Structures are given as C-alpha cells and as structure tokens.
Amino acid sequence: NAGVTQTPKFRVLKTGQSMTLLCAQDMNHEYMYWYRQDPGMGLRLIHYSVGEGTTAKGEVPDGYNVSRLKKQNFLLGLESAAPSQTSVYFCASNQLWQGRESEAFFGQGTRLTVV
Amino acid sequence: GNSVTQMEGPVTLSEEAFLTINCTYTATGYPSLFWYVQYPGEGLQLLLKATKADDKGSNKGFEATYRKETTSFHLEKGSVQVSDSAVYFCALITGNQFYFGTGTSLTVIP
Numbered sequence: 001n002a003g004v005t006q007t008p009k010f011r012v013l014k015t016g017q018s019m020t021l022l023c024a025q026d027m028n029h030e031y032m033y034w035y036r037q038d039p040g041m042g043l044r045l046i047h048y049s050v051g052e053g054t055t056a057k058g059e060v061p062d063g064y065n066v067s068r069l070k071k072q073n074f075l076l077g078l079e080s081a082a083p084s085q086t087s088v089y090f091c092a093s094n095q096l097w098q099g100r101e102s103e104a105f106f107g108q109g110t111r112l113t114v115v
Numbered sequence: 116g117n118s119v120t121q122m123e124g125p126v127t128l129s130e131e132a133f134l135t136i137n138c139t140y141t142a143t144g145y146p147s148l149f150w151y152v153q154y155p156g157e158g159l160q161l162l163l164k165a166t167k168a169d170d171k172g173s174n175k176g177f178e179a180t181y182r183k184e185t186t187s188f189h190l191e192k193g194s195v196q197v198s199d200s201a202v203y204f205c206a207l208i209t210g211n212q213f214y215f216g217t218g219t220s221l222t223v224i225p
Contacts, residue, residue, distance in 0.1 A: 004158075031211060042204070042217035043159075050211065090158055092213075100166055101208045103149055106158035 002026050006091050006107035013081040013114045021076040021110050023091030031094050032074040033058075033104065034066060036087040043090065049074055081114045088112070117142045121205045121216030128195055128223050136190040136219045138179075138205035146209040148172075148181050148188040153202045153218070162190075162203070195223045 045058030163172030
C-alpha cells in the first residue's frame with residue numbers, strides 16, 4: 001500500500017537553481033495538493049488540482065509552478081530557488097466519497113534547503 | 116472566511132495524564148472535521164474524523180466530538196503515553212479546500 005509517495009525526500013539547492021518535486025498517488029484520487037510547512041505557520045497551500053489537466057493557485061503560489069498531466073502524478077516546480085523557499089513540502093490527495101470530501105492522505109515530505 | 120484555531124503549545128504532560136487540545140473553527144456550509152498527528156520527520160496521518168454535527172470520532176484512545184453549537188472539535192485522551200508525543204493538527208474541509216490549525220506540540224514524559 002504505497003499511498004502518496006514523494007520524491008526526493010531531501011534536497012539542497014543553490015540560489016537560482018531549479019528543481020521538480022514529484023508526487024505520485026495510487027488511490028485514484030481526483031484531488032491533489034501541495035503544501036509547505038514552516039515552523040509556527042502550520043501548513044500553507046501552494047497549488048492544488050481538482051483533476052487531470054487542471055491546476056489552481058493556493059495561498060502562497062508565487063515562485064512555484066505545477067502540472068498534472070496524469071491523474072496519479074502532481075509535480076511542483078521551482079524555476080529559480082530562493083532561500084525563502086527553504087521548507088518542508090508535503091503532497092496530499094483526497095476524493096469525494098458519498099458526496100462528501102474524504103480526509104487528505106499525505107506523503108512523507110520533502111525537506112528542501114536553499115543556500 | 117474559513118479558519119481553524121487551535122490551542123497553542125507546547126504542551127508537556129506526565130504519562131497517564133488527561134489530555135485536552137482545544138480546536139474551534141469558522142466555516143461556511145457543513146464542513147468535515149479532522150485531527151491529524153505528525154511524528155518527527157514524517158507526514159501527517161489521520162487520527163480521527165467527524166463528518167456531521169454530534170458525530171464522535173475516536174481512534175487509539177483519542178476522541179473528539181463535532182459540536183456545531185460551539186463550533187468546536189476538541190481532542191481528548193484519558194491517559195497519554197510517551198508514544199503519543201507528536202504534533203497534533205486540527206483541520207476542516209469545505210468546498211474541497213482544507214484549512215489547518217497551526218499545530219500543537221505534545222510531549223509526554225515518563
């Protein structure tokens with residue numbers, strides 16, 4: 001039971017470098033999310049997707065881009081990394097069940113440091 | 116707007132003590148409510164949930180009741196263990212958007 005898998009788990013970037021974080025879920029969920037977690041600030045939504053081929057901005061989208069070309073994958077890109085993007089990134093997914101939104105299932109997180 | 120407010124931490128308790136972590140919410144519509152737990156270095160795991168008013172969610176000795184009249188979903192456990200040390204997040208979902216509290220760190224000492 002893989003659930004939600006994030007790769008990589010750790011990464012160190014230099015300022016200005018780019019990278020892509022991959023999220024894969026095997027539960028056939030329609031909805032997927034990217035959050036960042038910073039001390040004292042809880043989880044903040046970066047971008048989300050309500051289905052294959054769709055994306056939408058969350059609370060803190062600046063500096064990030066996303067794509068959902070396949071239903072099971074949700075990619076988060078940083079085009080030009082900045083130290084302010086040092087954080088732990090979590091992917092999550094959920095679905096509608098009996099007309100109600102289900103709980104979110106989370107990946108293990110990616111710890112990103114930008115130096 | 117929609118929001119979740121939970122008790123600030125950190126909370127330190129002795130083993131077998133009673134735990135309460137307060138959570139109140141503001142939401143339009145009829146949200147589902149959740150408690151998640153995060154152990155060090157891991158992602159969030161669902162602890163319990165409630166989908167309508169007066170529902171009680173329970174798991175691993177933890178309980179929370181969806182109180183619409185007080186817009187609350189307080190987490191309780193009668194006797195905590197060292198293994199319960201973690202960060203606890205209250206959350207709601209409405210309109211397929213999740214709203215999380217800022218988390219409450221719990222440390223249980225032997």
